[in-house]
Amino acid sequence: MINEAIGSSTYSHSRAGVLSYVSIFENLWIQTELYQQISESSRRLELANEQLKIHDKMQQEFISIASHELRTPVQSILGFASLANKAQIEPIQACKGILLEAYKLQQLTNDLLDVSRIESGASLSYVMEKVRINEIILNIVNAIKISLKQGVSIETGLGPNIGGVGSGGIHDNSDNNKEIEIYADKIRIAQAISNIVGNAVKFTDRGTIRVESLVSVDKKRVEIKVCDSGNGIAEDILPNLFDKFVTKTPGNENKRGTGLGLYITKAIIDAHKGEIFAANNNQTVGATFTIVLPSV
Numbered sequence: 001m002i003n004e005a006i007g008s009s010t011y012s013h014s015r016a017g018v019l020s021y022v023s024i025f026e027n028l029w030i031q032t033e034l035y036q037q038i039s040e041s042s043r044r045l046e047l048a049n050e051q052l053k054i055h056d057k058m059q060q061e062f063i064s065i066a067s068h069e070l071r072t073p074v075q076s077i078l079g080f081a082s083l084a085n086k087a088q089i090e091p092i093q094a095c096k097g098i099l100l101e102a103y104k105l106q107q108l109t110n111d112l113l114d115v116s117r118i119e120s121g122a123s124l125s126y127v128m129e130k131v132r133i134n135e136i137i138l139n140i141v142n143a144i145k146i147s148l149k150q151g152v153s154i155e156t157g158l159g160p161n162i163g164g165v166g167s168g169g170i171h172d173n174s175d176n177n178k179e180i181e182i183y184a185d186k187i188r189i190a191q192a193i194s195n196i197v198g199n200a201v202k203f204t205d206r207g208t209i210r211v212e213s214l215v216s217v218d219k220k221r222v223e224i225k226v227c228d229s230g231n232g233i234a235e236d237i238l239p240n241l242f243d244k245f246v247t248k249t250p251g252n253e254n255k256r257g258t259g260l261g262l263y264i265t266k267a268i269i270d271a272h273k274g275e276i277f278a279a280n281n282n283q284t285v286g287a288t289f290t291i292v293l294p295s296v
């Protein structure tokens with residue numbers, strides 16, 4: 001009886017001991033879990049904080065460059081208006097100057113709006129439909145002809161000559177009369193091509209600009225090439241050519257731009273599941289920009 005009593009008391013003591021060990025282990029385990037969760041959360045917070053700082057810095061830079069760029073045409077407009085006001089230039093001359101600068105201002109504000117939409121992740125709006133790409137190219141080329149410098153010409157070679165992407169020079173003229181069609185937002189795709197052709201015109205002082213369209217051998221892709229005979233792209237900006245505010249026009253203020261055209265163009269081409277690349281011409285002067293888009 002006594003033995004039994006001792007036995008049960010020893011048993012209950014050792015059981016209590018085991019239970020308290022278990023609860024200590026449980027507590028330790030919970031604490032370790034909690035500690036891991038807290039350190040993981042604080043690591044994530046640190047990362048988010050770093051990203052916010054980078055984002056904040058980029059936004060500050062964007063605002064400072066954008067406001068600097070906006071100031072230039074605004075100052076010119078004020079200059080023309082004030083000269084006309086003091087009758088120091090002919091009103092018609094002032095109007096022409098003001099119009100030109102107002103167009104620049106409009107272009108710049110449109111570009112800045114596009115960039116802020118791209119950056120905010122809201123993306124540009126796209127209304128996709130079947131479009132005839134050659135018609136769009138022709139409209140752009142015809143519109144830009146009037147702004148060509150003396151000694152510069154523009155020509156087109158519009159497909160569908162089978163060849164283009166990875167063709168290895170194979171040609172098949174069987175369906176040459178068929179128009180190239182792609183799924184695209186008419187306005188946005190025209191904006192992208194127009195930016196590239198506009199650059200070719202801006203950076204070419206003599207020679208010929210050639211705009212081509214081709215269909216790949218498997219007919220799944222369309223290639224648009226813009227080849228110019230200008231000075232070529234400065235080698236040091238080639239690796240980040242499609243980033244925003246990347247410009248290099250040494251010694252020529254007339255060609256100065258904001259460096260938003262190619263950034264917006266790439267965003268548009270990406271949204272069309274296409275690709276864009278650029279290279280300086282090997283055999284001749286100038287540069288070639290190539291846009292590859294899926295065909296219908």
Ligand SMILES: Nc1ncnc2c1ncn2[C@@H]1O[C@H](COP(=O)(O)OP(=O)(O)OP(=O)(O)O)[C@@H](O)[C@H]1O
Nearest residue numbers: 199200203232233246247248257258259260261262
């Ligand atoms: N065809 C080209 N030949 C030589 N350099 C080019 C050509 N196209 C673009 N570049 C270079 O790439 C830079 C970036 O081009 P992008 O179109 O983005 O800007 P931009 O033309 O300078 O200004 P924006 O388009 O905003 O008016 C240009 O400043 C120029 O240095």
Ligand SMILES: [Mg+2]
Nearest residue numbers: 199257261262
């Ligand atoms: Mg440009």
